[in-house]
Amino acid sequence: MIDSTFDCYSEIIPAFSRFQESLLRPMPVRLRVNGLKIEPELLVQMLKEKGIHLKRVTDRRDEIFFEAPDLRSPGNLLEYFIGYIHPQALTSCLASIALSPKPGSHVLDMCASPGGKTSHMAQLMNNSGLIVANELYPNRHIPLENTLSRLGVLNSVLTSYQAQEFPLKQRFDYILADVPCSGEGRVRKTRESPEHNRGHIRQKLLDLQKKIIIRGYDLLDDHGKMVYATCTYNPDENESVVHFLLGNRNAELLPINLGFHYEPGLTKWRGMTYDKQLKKAARFYPHQIDSVGFFMARIGRRR
Amino acid sequence: MKESPHIIRASQFKVWRVGLRSFQRIGSFIKPSTRMIQAFGHLASKAIIDINGADLNKLIAGEFLPVKMELENGYVILSLRGVIPGLGLLIDGTVRTQIPKKEVRLSMI
Numbered sequence: 001m002i003d004s005t006f007d008c009y010s011e012i013i014p015a016f017s018r019f020q021e022s023l024l025r026p027m028p029v030r031l032r033v034n035g036l037k038i039e040p041e042l043l044v045q046m047l048k049e050k051g052i053h054l055k056r057v058t059d060r061r062d063e064i065f066f067e068a069p070d071l072r073s074p075g076n077l078l079e080y081f082i083g084y085i086h087p088q089a090l091t092s093c094l095a096s097i098a099l100s101p102k103p104g105s106h107v108l109d110m111c112a113s114p115g116g117k118t119s120h121m122a123q124l125m126n127n128s129g130l131i132v133a134n135e136l137y138p139n140r141h142i143p144l145e146n147t148l149s150r151l152g153v154l155n156s157v158l159t160s161y162q163a164q165e166f167p168l169k170q171r172f173d174y175i176l177a178d179v180p181c182s183g184e185g186r187v188r189k190t191r192e193s194p195e196h197n198r199g200h201i202r203q204k205l206l207d208l209q210k211k212i213i214i215r216g217y218d219l220l221d222d223h224g225k226m227v228y229a230t231c232t233y234n235p236d237e238n239e240s241v242v243h244f245l246l247g248n249r250n251a252e253l254l255p256i257n258l259g260f261h262y263e264p265g266l267t268k269w270r271g272m273t274y275d276k277q278l279k280k281a282a283r284f285y286p287h288q289i290d291s292v293g294f295f296m297a298r299i300g301r302r303r
Numbered sequence: 304m305k306e307s308p309h310i311i312r313a314s315q316f317k318v319w320r321v322g323l324r325s326f327q328r329i330g331s332f333i334k335p336s337t338r339m340i341q342a343f344g345h346l347a348s349k350a351i352i353d354i355n356g357a358d359l360n361k362l363i364a365g366e367f368l369p370v371k372m373e374l375e376n377g378y379v380i381l382s383l384r385g386v387i388p389g390l391g392l393l394i395d396g397t398v399r400t401q402i403p404k405k406e407v408r409l410s411m412i
């Protein structure tokens with residue numbers, strides 16, 4: 001049954017009925033191959049011998065990311081335990097690719113647990129440089145540590161600050177602000193409802209997102225790049241937050257070229273007008289990319 | 304190592320974990336961690352025991368396996384066709400697994 005949970009977005013989500021239908025389908029199982037430990041072709045071969053066939057997600061950005069149609073629980077594979085694979089949503093993977101930290105650089109992951117994106121960035125950096133992986137809540141430290149150690153991440157230190165008050169002691173080349181959000185993009189009708197009901201997003205969460213984006217920007221090196229990301233459709237948590245940054249700092253939005261379809265960010269929503277640069281942000285919808293609904297903006301300092 | 308610019312930068316923060324935990328002290332022994340062995344075991348040139356899937360199954364089920372190789376008692380690296388799931392402990396010609404039970408299940412093999 002298609003319900004009305006997201007009706008409030010019918011004007012902003014293209015092909016809305018297809019979007020609604022896509023929520024009735026289960027999320028596909030997708031895997032990132034951990035290049036820090038194994039060559040993708042070798043892993044594909046190993047799983048093939050077990051009768052598990054991996055399918056490339058696209059022909060373009062495909063060297064590490066696969067779909068596993070006949071696999072239900074990737075966490076039950078020996079290859080998972082050994083850290084050869086990490087089950088991850090495609091859109092979540094794209095956030096680290098949008099940031100693409102260079103080997104040897106200094107990276108801050110402001111909200112890191114359970115570490116999917118931290119470990120992917122370590123992979124992109126070939127385990128060099130430094131990633132400060134920050135996670136406020138102690139009960140979220142265990143999954144973060146487990147992910148990083150299972151995947152053989154060596155270039156990280158773990159901290160536990162409030163992201164919005166992360167010490168301004170030094171600046172970073174790359175910053176990921178994958179902020180806490182209402183999680184609407186994770187909802188498929190086979191799963192439970194998101195934490196917060198639309199329209200009732202707690203003001204506290206919106207304020208937190210604004211504080212985190214500002215602190216992230218202030219921690220960015222002059223030539224640095226930041227990605228602000230959420231897994232929600234709600235413009236109040238997305239465009240509105242980035243608009244707030246653009247209004248308060250000399251920031252600019254940078255183009256996002258990933259080779260996957262996305263819709264541009266909004267410049268208007270419910271009587272609000274956002275900075276025109278927001279067209280450069282990316283909205284990912286499940287009916288277009290068959291993954292978690294996602295928002296990201298790539299941010300630099302205006303020079 | 305301490306002079307590395309990355310370490311100098313990282314030391315400015317209150318850090319609760321650095322990199323990958325590699326060793327653990329157990330009584331008077333120093334035990335390599337499973338994760339460290341999984342990451343670096345392939346670089347070892349000795350104390351490696353080749354096993355097959357059936358052997359790994361038995362080890363995980365708690366069985367001891369006889370080892371014919373001439374090796375000293377102590378930790379050994381288990382290698383399943385070059386894939387390293389973790390450590391074993393060799394005592395007087397038999398090996399038992401040191402792979403954490405809660406993380407590896409029979410269904411995985």
Ligand SMILES: C[S@@+](CC[C@H](N)C(=O)[O-])C[C@H]1O[C@@H](n2cnc3c(N)ncnc32)[C@H](O)[C@@H]1O
Pocket residue numbers: 092110111112113114115116117118134135136137140161162163164178179180181208
């Ligand atoms: C969207 S999740 C991050 C997912 C992670 N980046 C990944 O890819 O695996 C947001 C995380 O931020 C943490 N968090 C919430 N409030 C925070 C705060 N004020 N400072 C730092 N982390 C916070 C949450 O506990 C949660 O683990």
